[in-house]
Amino acid sequence: MANHRFQSLKWWRKLTRREWTIAAASLSILFFTLSFITHSNRYSNNSMTPPSDLIPFTPLSNAQQKSAFCLDGSLPGYHLQKGFGSGSDKWVLHIEGGGWCNSIETCSFRQTTKLGSSRFMEHEVQFFGILSSDPSQNPDFFDWNKVKIRYCDGGSFSGHPDSEFKNGTEFFFRGQVIWEAVMDELLSIGLSNAKKALLSGCSAGGLATLIHCDDFREILPKDANVKCLVDAVCLDGSLPGYHLQKGFGSGSDKWVLHIEGGGWCNSIETCSFRQTTKLGSSRFMEHEVQFFGILSSDPSQNPDFFDWNKVKIRYCDGGSFSGHPDSEFKNGTEFFFRGQVIWEAVMDELLSIGLSNAKKALLSGCSAGGLATLIHCDDFREILPKDANVKCLVDAERTLLEVPPLSDFIKMLLTSRVWQKA
Structure with a gap:
């Protein structure tokens, strides 16, 4: 397997302890400045969002007829809020996210969650963001017909009965059929106009x-103005992603997430160049990587985390996972500053495959990933179970355990009472 690992900034290795303190203080100032100007995160600020009406879940009326079923065989569906005024003949449809299942184990688990069964879905939900009915939050679409399509097939609405297992397992991979059934139903109630x-x-x-x-x-x-928009995309519009190695044994309910570093782009020239590299486009990323240091599965290299669930979050937005569509240029340039949205999408996906049950979790990052760790640390704590032990660690070194100040800190962290009580 190829070993293409991003190399962190070398000059950090040369810093004295006094310089480390100055650097940390400077980074903290930068963090608070960015926190002030960055878009509010949905996890920590939902309480500030004016409440909207609760939108009921609508099971597909034609599901049985079309054999459109969730992963467990339950009925799929959607939430619909009718448009009004000038928005009566306009529609915005949002397809829910939540990762994929790719094994009997992960698909079986998903059948017991709302991402694989409508039996576990909320009967009513509030609409936010692009689905909000509040003109101050959503001036462009507040009066449109708004639909949230629930995701429960485990395969991005692409599965078909022909592709289902024939080995006795009961998994309904019907994503394509669900999509067609949802479209038929929405067309019948106004989407066709x-x-x-x-x-x-x-x-x-x-x-x-x-x-x-x-x-x-x-x-x-044919005369309709139709657009498609993917929320969480890299700087060039390609899909972001991550590398995951599942934990085992006593580490099965523990997680370490490492946010990749790689600097920033701050001009049309630097952002244009970044779009042609793996730091701005998933098209140039390695399909496979080896894990080292804090992500290693070798007990001799990584005795504290070797059996944990380990995630490397790839960095491709150019702004430390802090950008939002609202802050994008409106001058014709095609730069997608969606770091905040990427962060939220990655968290949604990881929560759906086990992070939501974490007993311990460590969020770390280096360089631009280190700043992202600081920016999202509080949010990371908020989305995890209240009784989980959650830590955030900024790593400005290629191999975390080689730096004496950080090595001492990790030893303290791992032997602290906070970790030991779990």
Whole structure:
């Protein structure tokens, strides 16, 4: 397997303890400045969002007829809020995200969650963001017909009965059939008369948006203005991602997440160049990487975390996972500053595959990933179980355990009472 690992900044190795203190203080100032100007995070600031009406879940009325089932055989569905006024003939559809299942174990687990069964879905939800009915939050779409399509097939709405296992396991991979059934039902209640329509999605829903964009255009009136939008994308518009190695034994309910570093882009020239590299586009990323240091599975190299669930979050937004569509240039340049949205999508996905049950969790990062760790540390704590032991650690060195100040800190962290009580 190729070993293409991003090399962290070398000059950190040369810093004295006094310089480390100065650097840390400077980074903290930068962090608080960015925290002030960055877009509010949904996890920590939902309480500040004006409440909207609760939107009921609508099971597909044609599901049985079309054999459109969730992963466990339950009925799929959606939430619909009708448009009004000038938005009555305009539609925005958002496909829910939530990762994928790719084994009997992960698909079996997913059948016991809302991402694999409508039996576990909320009966009512509030709409936020692009689905909000608040003009101050969502001035462009507040009066449109708004639909949240629930995700429960485990394969980005791409599965078909022909691809299902024939070995006695009961998994319904019907994503393509669900998509067709949802479209048929929405067309029958007004989508067929749409003048404007937007299909959007995040994470696995983002991939579904890409898969079905052409179909979506085809089923709508020829004179309709139809757009497709993927929320969480790299600087060049490609899909972001991560590398995951599952934990085992006593580490099965423990997680270490490392955010990749790689500096920033701060001009049209530097951002344009970054779009042609793995730091701005997943098209140039390695398909496979080896894990080292804090992500290693070798007990002799990484005695404290070798059996944990280990995640390397790839960095491709150019702004330390802090950008948001609202802050993007409106001057015709095609830069997608979606770091905040990428962060939220990655967290959604990891929560759906086990992070939500974590007993211990460590968020770390180096360089731009270190700043991202500081920015999102509080949010990371908020989304995890209240009784979980959660730590955040900024690592400015290639191999975390080689730096004396950090090595001492880790030893303290691992032997502290906070960790030991779990």
